[in-house]
Amino acid sequence: MAQSIRLAVIPGDYIGPEVTEEALKVLSAVCPAYDIKVDPTHYDLGAQRYLATGEVLPDTVLAELREHDAILLGAVGGRPGDPNLPAGILERGLLLRLRFELDHYVNLRPSRSFPGVPTPLASDAPIDFVVVREGTEGLYVGNGGVVRKGTPQELATEVSVNTAFGVERVVRDAFVRAQGRRGRLTLVHKTNVLVHAGGVWSRIVAEVAPEFPDVTVDYLHVDAATIFLVTEPERFDVIVTDNLFGDIITDLAAAVTGGIGLAASGNVNPDRTAPSMFEPVHGSAPSIAGQGKADPTAAILSAALLLDHVGEQAAARRVEDAVTTDIAARVDAPARTTSQIGDDIAERVSN
């Protein structure tokens, strides 16, 4: 059945637009064969817009974004240490605001190794797991504050918020994914220290587990999880964890599977009450912008996650397969520019 996707595109800053262009190129190449129409609208948001206008995410723009079926984001962020960009302004005001306002409670981060891609690990056992990171609670809510700021008596707090409602919905999502994969779910937390939050996470995993008898559940403290991610990453299938632990272990997971140049992510609202957003895990990388050096693979794989989310599994697999073939062909081949990689993958999906 023909589907038309109203796609909001936020290219962002520096390499953001460069990689986004290639992701759109690949979408254009794959969609006709599956009778999918993509109707993109570009939104100018990010560091450059903020620096020029003082605007981060105007309410009117947010309202327009809501009218789309999905959002594709490149990367936002200014030059490191830019004094005109207060710490966290884009993160809290744009990226996290979108995740919270659009109720992206499943932050989906697949990690798999690609044959031929060098990794920092000595072992080349194949890695294939997905982290289901909670996206709307935890320490990311922004609760907390500062008293006596800038004085020797300063006190700053951060409050991690964990609700049964918020934990249960993401835990259920993770169980379903584990059921559709190798049937193994690992809860990562720090229940021996964070006993309040840990209590609700442990209880809900234990309560939901009997509904998924095919899924084996285990538990790791976050510190131990980082050890296994480098010594035995092949043991993982689905990991479910809170917002901050998920942030940390997914960067590590990207590193052990060949770098954040390949790591895709989805900020998913499984209830579809608002559009989901897909983005590479990497940042805007000002230092390599404008030189054709950015690897668009993570952005292209994010577009595949997007296709998956809108129900176009066949098209999604085709993009992923094209990427896998392209990556395999990189071994011992001369370096290509951002747009050459996009061209090659686009050509592979059309064939």
Place this chain on the structure above:
Amino acid sequence: MAQSIRLAVIPGDYIGPEVTEEALKVLSAVCPAYDIKVDPTHYDLGAQRYLATGEVLPDTVLAELREHDAILLGAVGGRPGDPNLPAGILERGLLLRLRFELDHYVNLRPSRSFPGVPTPLASDAPIDFVVVREGTEGLYVGNGGVVRKGTPQELATEVSVNTAFGVERVVRDAFVRAQGRRGRLTLVHKTNVLVHAGGVWSRIVAEVAPEFPDVTVDYLHVDAATIFLVTEPERFDVIVTDNLFGDIITDLAAAVTGGIGLAASGNVNPDRTAPSMFEPVHGSAPSIAGQGKADPTAAILSAALLLDHVGEQAAARRVEDAVTTDIAARVDAPARTTSQIGDDIAERVSN
């Protein structure tokens, strides 16, 4: 000058007593040559005591511990999932209580690679850094709570507490250590999301830095730090970070330098208002207890940190050198039992 060390020894559970015995053996072997007298008193604390008596850390025992010059701890902890051990009871009630009551604000965790020790990384660039983890604040304070426990409306919070006082003292300690090493200090935090806590950490590092003109300061988000710990760990010299981030990255650091069998740590009170405590990073490992399989090296290296702390640098170096030699001799050699390793290292320090 002759020194007598009143040493409180907490062997703990399972492999805890096994590795502690070897650490004491090595102390006995090294001390005479440096005119150091060690006067040990054993304290029975841990899971087994709790299960037998319901006691975790009686106030009278804490008061006695305070009367010592230093504490050597093996490892505490029961069998995973033991229903009679509530989550966090030993962690909050014993380990963390000691860190808080004895004001162990510098949690010192050196990481270095030993030639010949296999690591999970492909690169064998030599690694040598130390993490200065804050030990008395952050999410470890135990603030927070639960409402509507066990219901679909449950809400659990955890509060991270960060004071200028607490941050400044650990940051100063880290600068001093960096000055005595390769002059490079990295602050690890998540200032773009945890803007309140991040603000006080960033401000204090920036304020103290001019007093240490020889120290180069940089900053990494904790997620990015995990990437560098696997792709380029040799870049680090001294890392300063908060309690939870320090917990996570030191386990990862131990993994990339050959495993937690080798990772030593000190819970240090630099002001000496109470005894500091030294312990291996590993746990009580019930599954390998009683078989002579535990590696006592981390416990022995923790004893070296203890010697360092009480001003016995020459004796500390001797233990470390003996360990380095012993580790080098492990390559292609038959496996030894816990006590054989202790014997061999004790013999190396006496020679």
